[in-house]
Structure formats: C-alpha cells, structure tokens
Amino acid sequence: MSTATRLFVRNVWLQALVMALCALLVSQLIWTAAPATFHAIEWAPYDTWIRLRPHPAPDPHLLLVTRDPAGDHQFGAGQWDRSLAATLITALHDAGATAIGIDIPLDLPSPPNLGGAVSDALLIEAAKSAGTVAYPAVLAPAIDQEGPSPMMPPQHLVPGKSTLQPVLDLDRVVRRGLLYHGSGSSELPSLGLSLAAGVWQVPLERIERRSGSIRLPHAQIGGGATGDVTIPVDRQGRLLLNFTGPQSLAPIPSATILDIFRLIEQKDNDRLVALVNGKAVLLTTQPRPQPERTVPSGEDTTDMLLQAQLLHTLLTQDWIRELTPWQRGVLAFVLSVGVAWAAFRWTDWRGILLGSGLLLVYLAVAVISLALLRLVLPFVMPVTAALLLLVAGSLLGQIVATRRLVLLEQDMLSVQQQLVAVREALIYQETAVESLEEDLESARTSMSHSASKAAESATLAADLQRMLAEAQAQEEATRQRMDALEGQLHNLRAATISAAPLRNIEQEQLRRECEQSGIVTNDPAMLTMFRDLKKGARSPVTVLITGEAGTGKELCARAVHRLSPRAAKPFVAVNMAAISPELFESELFGHVRGSFTGAHADRKGYFELAHLGTIFLDEIGDLRLDHQSKLLRVLQDRTFYRVGATSPTTVDVRIVAATNKDLQRGVSEGWFREDLYFRLKGLVLHLPPLRERTADIPLLAEVCLREAAQKSHQPPMPLSGEALEALTTQSWKGNVRELRQCLEQAVALAEGALITASDLRLPGTSTSVADTPTAAALLPDSAGDLAVLNQLRRNRFDMQATARALGWDRSTVTQRLKGLCFQALVESAGDQAKAASALAGAPSLLRTVELKLMDYRAHLMDTIAPFADVEEALVDCKRRFKNLPERHFRFVETLVRRHFESQA
Known part of the structure; x- marks a missing residue:
C-alpha cells in the first residue's frame, strides 16, 4: 500500500476534505446539465419567503x-x-x-x-x-x-x-x-x-x-x-x-x-x-x-x-444580501467537510444521523438568516453535496474501516520492532542533553537583545489599532446622527377673512369659475372681464390682455386656452422680452440644420410647437420694431419661414398676447406698429390693478398664506387684524405678485404664531426689510457691487425682487447689473460666455445672465454704430448711460475703444 493511500485511510479529516471536494465537483457536473432547474431550486427558499412573509x-x-x-x-x-x-x-x-x-x-x-x-x-x-x-x-x-x-x-x-x-x-x-x-x-x-x-x-x-x-x-x-x-x-x-x-x-x-x-x-x-x-x-x-x-x-x-x-x-x-461566489463556495465546502467527517468518523447509523443533523441545522440557519438578517445562503450545492456524502459514507464506510484495521495491525508490529531500537538509542540521547541545554540558553540570550524593539513595535501597533477603532466608532456615531425637532402647533385666533356676499347667482357662478382658473376675486369689474373672456374663448379671435405687472395676465391667458375648443392641445407661453434679438427668429419660427453656426439639427420654433393649440406672447410691448414686422406676417396668414428654410411652414394657432404698456400710446409715439396693434386688438381684456380692488386683498392673502404654508410644510399662519389693515392700505405697485412675495417673506421670517404688521416689512411699518438683523447679516454693504450681485443671484436676477430686497427702485438695480456686465466683458477680454459664467455663479442662472449680457452689449453697439469717431461715440454714451455709476462707465469706455480699434 502506497504512502498516500495509508495517509488517506488513516486520517479522517483528510478523507472528509477529499470527499467534500469530490462531492462538490460531482454536484457541479450534475447541475451543469440543467441550469434552469438548478436556478429555480436554488432560489426556491427566497421565492417561498417572498410569498409567505408579511408585507413590508x-x-x-x-x-x-x-x-x-x-x-x-x-x-x-x-x-x-x-x-x-x-x-x-x-x-x-x-x-x-x-x-x-x-x-x-x-x-x-x-x-x-x-x-x-x-x-x-x-x-x-x-x-x-x-x-x-x-x-x-x-x-x-x-x-x-x-x-x-x-x-x-x-x-x-x-x-x-x-x-x-x-x-x-x-x-x-x-x-x-x-x-x-x-x-x-x-x-x-x-x-x-x-x-x-x-x-x-x-x-x-x-x-x-x-x-x-x-x-x-x-x-x-x-x-x-x-x-x-x-x-x-x-x-x-x-x-x-x-x-x-x-x-x-x-x-x-x-x-x-x-x-x-x-x-x-x-x-x-x-x-x-x-x-x-x-x-x-x-x-x-x-x-x-x-x-x-x-x-x-x-x-x-x-x-x-x-x-x-x-x-x-x-x-x-431594507437590503436582501447574497454572498459572493467565493463565499458561497467556501460555505458549501465547510458544510460538506462537516457532513463528510461525521459520515467517515462513524461508519454506522450514528454517522448518518449526525451528518443529517448538520444539514438540517444549516437549512434552519439559512431560513433564519433570510428572515432576520436578510441574507440569502446557498441552497442547492450544499444540499446536493451533503446528500452525496451521506450516501457515499454508507457505501464506502465499511471498505475504509476494513482497510483501516489492516493498517492498524501493521502499525502495531512496526511499533514493537522500533521499541527495541528506541531503547538502545536512549543511551545515545542522554549524552546529547547537556549540549542541547547549552544551545537553549544561548538562544534565550539572543532573544533578550531584540525584546525591547519587539515590545515597542507591539505597543505601537496596539496604540494604532486602538486609535483606528475609536475613529471608526466616531464615524459610525456620526452617520447615525439625525435631527428630531418638532414644531409647535399654532392655534391662535386671528383676523377672520371671509368673502362678502355676492349680489346675484350669476356673479357667484363666475366667482367659482374664476377660482377654477386660479383667479381669486369678488370684484365686479374682474367678474365682468371673466364673463367676456368666457365668451371670447369659444371663438378663434386674437386676445390682447392688458394690465400692470403682476395682475395675473398669464392666468387669464391660460383660462382662455382652457375654455376654448383647443383645451386639449398645447399651450405655449413665450416671454417676448426675454428673447435675445439674435435668436428671435430661431426661437419663434425655428431653424434648419446648418442655417447658422451652432445649428446642428432642425429645430421647431414656439409657433410650430403650439400647432393646433394656443401661443401666449407675453410682454408684446417690449418687441423691437424690426421684429414686429416679422411677427405681423405670422398673425396675418399663420405662415412663416424657418431660419435657413426655402419652403414656408403653416400652423394653426390661437394668438393670445399680453402687455403692461399702453400700446395705443406706442402707436402714436412710433415705437409700436399700428398694423400689428390692430391685428392684436381682436378682444381686449383689461385687468385692473390691485389698488383698485382692495376688497380682493383679504381673499388673496388667505390663498397666498395657505400656499406658502404648504410649501414650507407648516400649518397656515393667520394674519392679525393690524396686518390685514396694513395690506389693504398698501399701494401694491407689483400687484398680486408683490402681495404674494410679501406674504411668503412674512411666513418665512415671522417669529410668532401670528403674522403681525411688522412681519410684513412694508414701508411705513415699524421694521423694514433693510433694517432687520437678518437682512443686515445677509447684506452687510447694500451699496457694494458684490453685495448687489449676491442679492441678484439669490433672487435669480429678478430685478423687482432684488430692488425690493435692497430697498431700491428697479432702475437702480438695472444700472448696477448693466455696469457689472460691462465690467465682466472687459475683464474677460470680450469672451461673452466667460463673462456670463462669472456673473451667474450657478449653471441654472447662466442662461438668464447670457440673455441680459447680450442685450446690454447689443444696446451699446447700437448706440455707437452711427459714429465714425470714438470721442463722439463716447460723448453720446455718456449721455445715454448717464445713470450708470462712474466707476462702471470706464468699462464702457474700454469696450467702445476696443470696438473702434477692431474696426480700424
């Protein structure tokens, strides 16, 4: 019998290791022929648990x-x-x-x-x-x-x-x-x-x-x-x-x-x-x-x-984790070794019973780990290998036991023969004891010389280990940290806001219909306007909505669309004042691929996007004269040419326009085309300013406060009687939009459970926005360019909101931004994209700043275009930009001189 065979027969653990490997290999070969069946059985415990467990x-x-x-x-x-x-x-x-x-x-x-x-x-x-x-x-x-x-x-x-x-x-x-x-x-x-x-x-x-x-x-x-x-x-x-x-x-x-x-x-x-x-x-x-x-x-x-x-x-x-392939293999191998050891250690019924018990324990652990630890353990391979080992143990146990008895008898004879030789050798071993003791002492002395360094290294390693454990504990504690603050319930009596009774059923019906369109009013003039809007919405007539900024012109435009036969079709809103002059035709009418630099593909304009629906042209009064003529053709026959196209495009759209300017005055003064005005003047709806319908202020305030509370996830904050009186006596130049912003600010900054007059920060009240500690902390120097730029960014370059926050008028803020734009153009060496990026501060604001920058630059170029001499141009610029701060005008001068140098 060879040495390897002797070693295998004698060592039960070796037998278990070899047989476990063989069982796993055979299991792999068996299931390779039926991979789909293997997968279905492998995941059967998971599938069963999913079906039977309580719903998460x-x-x-x-x-x-x-x-x-x-x-x-x-x-x-x-x-x-x-x-x-x-x-x-x-x-x-x-x-x-x-x-x-x-x-x-x-x-x-x-x-x-x-x-x-x-x-x-x-x-x-x-x-x-x-x-x-x-x-x-x-x-x-x-x-x-x-x-x-x-x-x-x-x-x-x-x-x-x-x-x-x-x-x-x-x-x-x-x-x-x-x-x-x-x-x-x-x-x-x-x-x-x-x-x-x-x-x-x-x-x-x-x-x-x-x-x-x-x-x-x-x-x-x-x-x-x-x-x-x-x-x-x-x-x-x-x-x-x-x-x-x-x-x-x-x-x-x-x-x-x-x-x-x-x-x-x-x-x-x-x-x-x-x-x-x-x-x-x-x-x-x-x-x-x-x-x-x-x-x-x-x-x-x-x-x-x-x-x-x-x-x-x-x-x-709630993660359900599964082991990696090597972890699954190791686990299956460990179980197989345990079952194999039990089967080969006891070749009778005890081995089979112990091996079966180990398999059942593993299955129980797999079920518990899935139910409690959400950990999926391997199923098919361990079970298959264990069953093979139990069968193999019952068949091979007797053969291995017989061979083991023969080997034991041979070993006994060999030991008896060696005993005599060992006794004889004992005498020779005793003579070598002293030399071995001397060698041991020498070894101990040698170890003592390096003991201090070893101890120092061990101490250092222990310290580092302790420090690492502390750091990990701190990190874990930081991850588990959370805020658990709850707000107090507000249940104070406030000023009662109730709608005044209407005079007849028709007005009540109109009021309800207005609310469905987002228009909150009890004002007879507004209700009359809405009645005309309902009638006009059914026809294809062009609608012109006039009124001051913030009166709700876009709400009325959407109501026209919703009440028209085109309600199921697109509604496209276009802010005409925000369209860059260079991109006017491309934005409204679209372009074809290759028509200009950057036109990498065909693009539909706003009119084509609104086909069969409604297009809302907001701020139509800000349109330039040359653009008015291009728009006139579309309003006449609903036909236009894409930029770079050779064939016309025809659309079927409903035109709704809005403006806060007096277009009739514009016609008389020459800044608005008369033919375009009469083309737009199909049905004119005028929205009165908020100061002319003060009875609506309590209703609007209630709606605004409710919406502001929903946005901030807070209970609605009521108004005090003093605050309600302050709101009704305010002039509201920004109309409903200004009222909404004022109330949203009050909700955000109010310290009590009731909004008081001082929380509104209105002019004439005890505390204004510019005087509050919060505003002072946010804006330490309201006159500094950087502070103004930061305020512009906070308000997303909304001039009116920025002016209100600074306590200035809108034109002053505009001049500041214009000066900053000229400065950025100079400092970026004329790179418009770089200048816009420096001013925007955030990608979401980049487009807005680019448009403003292009507009200001185009205005400057148009100003100096008629002049052939730089000095004459600068004199005219000094007159045109007289409200521009002096420190910013030098950047205007630099831009003008650069322009004339490039033309030379």
Whole structure:
C-alpha cells in the first residue's frame, strides 16, 4: 500500500476534505446539465419567503400612478396622447413631487394621430421644466451607438434618460434589478436608481461605484437627516429586490391616472399636494405590454412595475444580501467537510444521523438568516453535496474501516520492532542533553537583545489599532446622527377673512369659475372681464390682455386656452422680452440644420410647437420694431419661414398676447406698429390693478398664506387684524405678485404664531426689510457691487425682487447689473460666455445672465454704430448711460475703444 493511500485511510479529516471536494465537483457536473432547474431550486427558499412573509411597511416617499380600465375608458384603450403625460408631469412637479418616472421612451416619436411632434415637444418641455423626470431609453440598437438614438434629433432629448432593462435569471424569473446598463458612453442608470437619487437629492454623477456596492454620498434620507447610502450589489452591479409580497403592488401607495387628472381638472391643489408632495412618482401610461415578466411570487408584471419594486427597495433600504461566489463556495465546502467527517468518523447509523443533523441545522440557519438578517445562503450545492456524502459514507464506510484495521495491525508490529531500537538509542540521547541545554540558553540570550524593539513595535501597533477603532466608532456615531425637532402647533385666533356676499347667482357662478382658473376675486369689474373672456374663448379671435405687472395676465391667458375648443392641445407661453434679438427668429419660427453656426439639427420654433393649440406672447410691448414686422406676417396668414428654410411652414394657432404698456400710446409715439396693434386688438381684456380692488386683498392673502404654508410644510399662519389693515392700505405697485412675495417673506421670517404688521416689512411699518438683523447679516454693504450681485443671484436676477430686497427702485438695480456686465466683458477680454459664467455663479442662472449680457452689449453697439469717431461715440454714451455709476462707465469706455480699434 502506497504512502498516500495509508495517509488517506488513516486520517479522517483528510478523507472528509477529499470527499467534500469530490462531492462538490460531482454536484457541479450534475447541475451543469440543467441550469434552469438548478436556478429555480436554488432560489426556491427566497421565492417561498417572498410569498409567505408579511408585507413590508410601505415607503412614504413613493407613489405609483397606474393606468386602469376607467382611464382606458376616458382616454382610450391604446396609446395615449403624450400631452396628457406632459400635463401630469407639470402638475405633479408643481405639487411637490421630488422625482417623476414615466414609461414613455422620449427617443421614439409619437404617432401623428396622437399629437405627433407637438405632443413630443410638450412632453419634452414638461420634462425639462420639471428637471427631475426619468424616462426609459430604447436600448436596441441605439444603446450600442454613440450618443442618442437616431430616431429623434439629439436636442430633443432631456436629462433623465434611464433604462427599464429587466434582469432575467436562467429560470426566466426576475429577482434582481440592474442599477446600470451598458458601458462607457452608452451606460445608463436604471429608472429606479434615477428616481431614488432624485428623492435623496444626489446627482447621478456623484454616485460612487465600488466593488460589491454603490454609494450615494450625503443623501437627504428624510426627517432632515443627511447620510451616505450604500447599496449592496453583486459583481454585475445587480441588487436583489425586496419584493413587497404575493400581491406585488399592494403595499406600495398607488393612485390611478384618472384620479390625478380629475384633481388637476378640478384645480384641487390641496389634495394633489397632499398626495404627491415630497414623493417619487411613477407614471405608467403605456398599455400593459406582453409578454410580462414573472416575479418570485408567481405573478406576472411589467418592466415599469419592476422598477417600482427596485425603487421601493432602494427607498426603504431594507437590503436582501447574497454572498459572493467565493463565499458561497467556501460555505458549501465547510458544510460538506462537516457532513463528510461525521459520515467517515462513524461508519454506522450514528454517522448518518449526525451528518443529517448538520444539514438540517444549516437549512434552519439559512431560513433564519433570510428572515432576520436578510441574507440569502446557498441552497442547492450544499444540499446536493451533503446528500452525496451521506450516501457515499454508507457505501464506502465499511471498505475504509476494513482497510483501516489492516493498517492498524501493521502499525502495531512496526511499533514493537522500533521499541527495541528506541531503547538502545536512549543511551545515545542522554549524552546529547547537556549540549542541547547549552544551545537553549544561548538562544534565550539572543532573544533578550531584540525584546525591547519587539515590545515597542507591539505597543505601537496596539496604540494604532486602538486609535483606528475609536475613529471608526466616531464615524459610525456620526452617520447615525439625525435631527428630531418638532414644531409647535399654532392655534391662535386671528383676523377672520371671509368673502362678502355676492349680489346675484350669476356673479357667484363666475366667482367659482374664476377660482377654477386660479383667479381669486369678488370684484365686479374682474367678474365682468371673466364673463367676456368666457365668451371670447369659444371663438378663434386674437386676445390682447392688458394690465400692470403682476395682475395675473398669464392666468387669464391660460383660462382662455382652457375654455376654448383647443383645451386639449398645447399651450405655449413665450416671454417676448426675454428673447435675445439674435435668436428671435430661431426661437419663434425655428431653424434648419446648418442655417447658422451652432445649428446642428432642425429645430421647431414656439409657433410650430403650439400647432393646433394656443401661443401666449407675453410682454408684446417690449418687441423691437424690426421684429414686429416679422411677427405681423405670422398673425396675418399663420405662415412663416424657418431660419435657413426655402419652403414656408403653416400652423394653426390661437394668438393670445399680453402687455403692461399702453400700446395705443406706442402707436402714436412710433415705437409700436399700428398694423400689428390692430391685428392684436381682436378682444381686449383689461385687468385692473390691485389698488383698485382692495376688497380682493383679504381673499388673496388667505390663498397666498395657505400656499406658502404648504410649501414650507407648516400649518397656515393667520394674519392679525393690524396686518390685514396694513395690506389693504398698501399701494401694491407689483400687484398680486408683490402681495404674494410679501406674504411668503412674512411666513418665512415671522417669529410668532401670528403674522403681525411688522412681519410684513412694508414701508411705513415699524421694521423694514433693510433694517432687520437678518437682512443686515445677509447684506452687510447694500451699496457694494458684490453685495448687489449676491442679492441678484439669490433672487435669480429678478430685478423687482432684488430692488425690493435692497430697498431700491428697479432702475437702480438695472444700472448696477448693466455696469457689472460691462465690467465682466472687459475683464474677460470680450469672451461673452466667460463673462456670463462669472456673473451667474450657478449653471441654472447662466442662461438668464447670457440673455441680459447680450442685450446690454447689443444696446451699446447700437448706440455707437452711427459714429465714425470714438470721442463722439463716447460723448453720446455718456449721455445715454448717464445713470450708470462712474466707476462702471470706464468699462464702457474700454469696450467702445476696443470696438473702434477692431474696426480700424
């Protein structure tokens, strides 16, 4: 018998190790022939637990809006017009939804019979405006290409592109969610991850991907707490889903699209805000696709609902973890060794019983770890290997035991023979004892010389270990820290705000209809205006709405659209004053590819986007004369040419215009075209200023306070009688907009449970905004350019809001910004993009600053264009920009001299 055989037969542990390896190898070979069956059995405990366990608690930050038969009856059984999704997205975002997911791939065009490009444009615009919309991408074949799908031009795509790609196991059951799909430039996050990142306010580019986990730093977890969220994933970046139970969607808060749409139609903002505020909303607008995916509970579901399960798992952070492949292998090997040792240690019934007991203990541990620790342990391989070992132990035990007895007899004979030799050798060993003792003493002496260094190293290592443990404990304590502050309930008596009784039923009906359009009034003049608006909305006549800034002209324009036969079609609002002169034609009429530098693809203008709907031209009185003539042709025959196009484009749109200027005076003074004025003057609706309808101030104040409280998640703060009197006596140059901003500021800064007159910061009250400690801390030097720029940024370059915050008039703020723009142009050596970036301070403000910068620069160039001499031009500039601070005028002089030098 060879040495290796002897060693194997004698050593039970070696037998157990070898047989465990063999059993695992045989198990692997067996299940390789049936991978689907292996996968189904492997995940049977997980599937069973999902079906039988109690439903987990629903996450309060998730709402699923589904399509139901009632919605199919209302909107049709097939594909829906995408303008409906655009309406839902806009309403949900306005109601406070933190993230919105839709199941419409924006890189696939809408059929012409369902709105076509117009509906696509509305949906894309709604997604862009919301900024937190995630949508699925077409993964094949576009996912393997560079950039967006060729099915639509790239400029139509918006951020939020995600994937619904399911992860099917070998048995065609979905148990995991893939958080990222693709690689390189084609990589996309899953829809669930995009929405979770939106709820946690973590940009996708800040997500850290590591081996075995995905980390979202500084996530807004809820309740004011901020912490890191670490998502456990496998090597393929997949997260094991924590399904919600046998009825897959029962615990997830849900509503129907028809319910949401009715709330929008009814203008029931309170219920809508209560339903979606602070939540991630998933909109399932597509017809239920076939085939559907099977989940562990045995139900069939769609890819969108699987993303809902993924999002629910992420938001609850109730992770179900699985071991890595090497950990699964080690665990299966350890169990197999234990069963093999029991089977080969006792070759009778005791070995089989002990091995079976070890297997049952492992199965119990697997069940407990799944139920309590949310840890999935391997099932098929350990059980298969253990059963093979138990069978092998009963068959091979007798053979191994017989061979073991033979070897024992041979060993006894060998030991007896060696005993004589050992006794003889003992004499020789005794003579070597003294020399061995001397060697031992020498070794001890040598160790004593290095003992101090070894101890020092050990002490240092222990200190470092202790310090590391303390640091880890502090980090853990920091992560678990959260704010648990609660506000006090406000239940004080306040001034009663009640509507005065109307004189007749017609006015009461008009008042209710006004409220549905967002117009709050009891004023007879306003109600009469709304009656004319209702009548005129039914006809295609052009509507001109006049009134001071902040009186609600856009609300009336939207009411015209809503009450017209075009209510289901697009409503496109255009601020004519904000359009750059260089981009006027491109913005309104669109352009074709290659028509000018930067025109990389065809683009539809606002008029084409509003086809079959209504276009609202706000601030029409600020339009330049040369642009007025171009607009006149469109109003006459609804035909225009895209920039660079050779064929005309015809649209069917309803024109609604608004202005806060006297256009009739503009015609007489020559700054507004007479023919354009009469073309716009189809139906003229005039909105009286707030100072002429002071009876509406209590009603408006009540609505504004309620909305401000909802935004700040606080109970409504009532007005004191003194505050209400102060509001009614104020002149309100900014009208309803100024009143709203004043009340929002009062809600934010009020110290008591009641808004007093001093909290309003109105001129003439005891405390103004500029005198408060808060304002002083925010603006230590109201005359400094940097302080003015910071205030402009806080108010998003809103001149009126900035002027109110500084206690200045609007023109002074405008001159300051103009001077800062000229200074930035000089310091950036004429680089307009660099100058705008320096002034904006944030990417979200860049476009606004660019427009203002282009406007100011164009104004300066137009001023000096008639002059051939630089000195004459500077004299005229001194006259034109006389209100510009002197320190800023030197930058004007620099720009003028540079211009003339470049022309020389």
